[in-house]
Amino acid sequence: MNSILFAGGDARTLAAISYMKNQGFHVISYAINARLPVDGSKASAVILPFPCLKNGRLNAPTLQSPPTVEEMIRETGIDPKSAFVLGGPMADCPFARYTDLSQSEELKTRNAVTTAEGALDALIRNTDVAVFGLPVMVIGYGAIGKRLSRILQALGARVTVAARRREHRVCGEYAGHTVQDVKNLSLQGIRAVFNTVPAPVITPEVLKTCDATIPFFELASAPGGFDGAQVEQEGHRVIPCPALPGKVAPITAGEDLAKVLLSQLPTLQKKGSGTSVRT
Numbered sequence: 001m002n003s004i005l006f007a008g009g010d011a012r013t014l015a016a017i018s019y020m021k022n023q024g025f026h027v028i029s030y031a032i033n034a035r036l037p038v039d040g041s042k043a044s045a046v047i048l049p050f051p052c053l054k055n056g057r058l059n060a061p062t063l064q065s066p067p068t069v070e071e072m073i074r075e076t077g078i079d080p081k082s083a084f085v086l087g088g089p090m091a092d093c094p095f096a097r098y099t100d101l102s103q104s105e106e107l108k109t110r111n112a113v114t115t116a117e118g119a120l121d122a123l124i125r126n127t128d129v130a131v132f133g134l135p136v137m138v139i140g141y142g143a144i145g146k147r148l149s150r151i152l153q154a155l156g157a158r159v160t161v162a163a164r165r166r167e168h169r170v171c172g173e174y175a176g177h178t179v180q181d182v183k184n185l186s187l188q189g190i191r192a193v194f195n196t197v198p199a200p201v202i203t204p205e206v207l208k209t210c211d212a213t214i215p216f217f218e219l220a221s222a223p224g225g226f227d228g229a230q231v232e233q234e235g236h237r238v239i240p241c242p243a244l245p246g247k248v249a250p251i252t253a254g255e256d257l258a259k260v261l262l263s264q265l266p267t268l269q270k271k272g273s274g275t276s277v278r279t
Helices: 011-022 069-076 105-125 143-154 166-174 228-233 244-248 250-264
Strands: 003-007 026-030 045-047 084-087 097-100 135-139 158-163 178-181 192-195 215-218 237-240
Touching (some): 011 026, 105 192, 105 244, 105 250, 215 228, 228 237
Parallel strands (some): 003 045, 045 084, 135 158, 158 178
């Protein structure tokens, strides 16, 4: 009988485990609520968290002493040369068969909903004015940018979309937003900025176009769309918003993760079943 090993993670991981179990799969957990050795040597797949590592150790927020990747390999018995491993981005990855799920278009689309809702929550908690009528800029018009722009617009915000690709700007225009090219950004009149682009787009020159002190919400992964220190030196506030799905809606985010895993994993065998299931 094949098994899936979940190593580390947060409430999102627990929700994904519950979903997989309800689907009839055998699940092994390691370094989630306790750090005890397990036999994962025969696991069909190993699932690592998002983000994968924190301070060089497995992202396991419930543990006082999370394991390093090398310790995880030793304490689970997985073979880094043959194990099928999926998870968040990992520098110096020791696994020969590693899938970075942050590149999954399906996961990006699913996470866009919870990320946008979390961004809205961050805006409400970090400003003292109503969303209605607020001039906001959303940089990037991918899955997250589209969803966030739509939510903000529905609440009456005056949304400006900044995008590099012309077709994205056209889509933003026909969705009822003001549009800008990221190559010629101006923050004049803007009272909140959301960045979804994982590349520098807000330069010191762009910051000089601000005519008020405003909050900058960073939704993108590293390196992000701006230098936080530079933004703060200009008197603005930086609100990092990493891994929002797992924080604001862990059950939904976990179930979404499990659905993506089911599309990524090789042929698995359900618990108590004599036949395999191709996912």
